Amino acid sequence: MIFSWLHVAIILFLGAGVLFAGVPLLASLLLAPKCKDEELLLPYECGLRPYGTSWVRFGINYYFYALLFLAFDVDVLYLYPVAVYYPFSEGFLPLIEIFLFVFILGLAVIYFFKKGVFSWPRRIKV
Amino acid sequence: MDKIGLGVFLAHVLIIVAGGLVTVFARSLVRALTGLIATLFGVAGLYFLMAAPFIGVMQVLIYVGAVSILIFFAIAFTKSSHLGEEARPRKQSQWFFLLSVPGLVIFSLGYLLIKFIPQGFLQPQETQVKDLGGFFLGPYMLPFELISLVLLVAMMGAVILGFEKKIKRED
Numbered sequence: 001m002i003f004s005w006l007h008v009a010i011i012l013f014l015g016a017g018v019l020f021a022g023v024p025l026l027a028s029l030l031l032a033p034k035c036k037d038e039e040l041l042l043p044y045e046c047g048l049r050p051y052g053t054s055w056v057r058f059g060i061n062y063y064f065y066a067l068l069f070l071a072f073d074v075d076v077l078y079l080y081p082v083a084v085y086y087p088f089s090e091g092f093l094p095l096i097e098i099f100l101f102v103f104i105l106g107l108a109v110i111y112f113f114k115k116g117v118f119s120w121p122r123r124i125k126v
Numbered sequence: 127m128d129k130i131g132l133g134v135f136l137a138h139v140l141i142i143v144a145g146g147l148v149t150v151f152a153r154s155l156v157r158a159l160t161g162l163i164a165t166l167f168g169v170a171g172l173y174f175l176m177a178a179p180f181i182g183v184m185q186v187l188i189y190v191g192a193v194s195i196l197i198f199f200a201i202a203f204t205k206s207s208h209l210g211e212e213a214r215p216r217k218q219s220q221w222f223f224l225l226s227v228p229g230l231v232i233f234s235l236g237y238l239l240i241k242f243i244p245q246g247f248l249q250p251q252e253t254q255v256k257d258l259g260g261f262f263l264g265p266y267m268l269p270f271e272l273i274s275l276v277l278l279v280a281m282m283g284a285v286i287l288g289f290e291k292k293i294k295r296e297d
Contacts, residue, residue: 085259
């Protein structure tokens with residue numbers, strides 16, 4: 001187990017974050033006037049009485065934007081160490097390798113653009 | 127410093143277990159997801175303790191950042207009303223199976239591990255991010271390039287399979 005001052009700093013920040021979020025909640029619990037009513041649990045306390053459920057379902061397409069985001073996120077995982085190493089590398093080979101990597105990902109963007117993923121209405125061409 | 131390290135380790139285990147319990151027992155799926163996020167945060171902390179801060183940061187970036195969003199979307203797409211069948215209180219027999227089988231597995235595995243596996247004496251060494259990058263551009267060049275190809279194919283496959291198609295209307 002390796003424990004260093006970096007961890008102390010991170011934990012201090014974590015604690016500060018918990019305090020920052022927790023104290024207002026606690027304060028409102030202590031200070032705010034209390035009243036209970038069924039009406040207060042409505043999504044909007046005034047205006048029209050809502051009908052139906054608030055649980056609407058979205059189009060499945062939004063899921064794929066999250067999925068694409070995840071894929072590019074994983075790319076960052078690999079690009080970051082490579083970018084850190086790059087200033088210490090020699091020759092043209094690393095440049096070509098990174099270009100190839102980014103080019104293949106660029107192909108994905110071009111493909112989605114052609115397919116119409118980024119356009120409205122959100123349906124791809126068959 | 128070792129004592130503090132142990133304390134921090136236990137705090138992380140506490141976060142992980144508490145998050146896991148929230149995930150299992152929360153009535154609302156969104157709250158369950160929040161518990162899962164807490165668990166993933168705790169695991170990231172464990173990576174830091176194992177001298178792998180890069181993996182820890184990426185755990186936060188990918189699992190806490192992206193995968194949990196994915197799961198949240200998946201929740202939003204399902205018809206998971208709180209009046210559904212899953213929300214009813216569990217039967218006694220269900221509780222028994224729920225607690226007995228995983229409990230048996232956990233305790234027997236833990237017992238075997240503590241009893242028979244010798245304690246490690248190696249100190250983990252932190253690998254610099256720079257060195258990782260050197261591996262990607264040096265000896266592991268081909269896997270590095272293939273990663274982007276695999277991700278490309280995965281993204282294209284997802285879009286082809288799942289995206290709503292443009293249907294030609296017959297006028």
